[in-house]
Amino acid sequence: MAQTTFTLDDLKRILLEGSGAPDGGDTQKEILDIEFSDIGYDSLALLETASRIEREYGIDLDEAVIGDATTPRAFVDAVNDHLTVSAT
Template sequence: MASNDFTLDDLKRILLEGAGAADDVDLDGDIVDKDFEQLGYESLALLETGSRIEREYGITLDDAVLTDAVTPRTLVEAVNDHLSTPAA
């Protein structure tokens, strides 16, 4: 299992591994508040990203986490909120 902190760099790595990146998108730029759609990631890519996060971090994310998180910042925050909540 990975560390308990999920960072923007972790998200970028997982996005690239699962869905790659559009030719006109620079994930090394200031992307934290850009919509995933602006970055070229549609719902299917985000579902794959969610699955990869779950496997790597040993967690289960609600579907709402992926549908409500429209920017990298909101997804990173949601994952970290989940990681900081004790398992039931």
């Protein structure tokens, strides 16, 4: 059965697996509402992350997700929206 919930811990794991530790950032502190650029992740890191999420969770993320989701909270919410639609 496919996983139907995507968490901040899932996002952190996939970011670290695909892009490594952020330059000058810290994923151990509370990062939900901090811009990805302030954490140390650029658009290429987010593209890699989205690609990994698509493969792991069997969903297709719109390109707008990457552009519009500028914080981890927004990214997690967007992935969960896609998982909810895919599950129905």
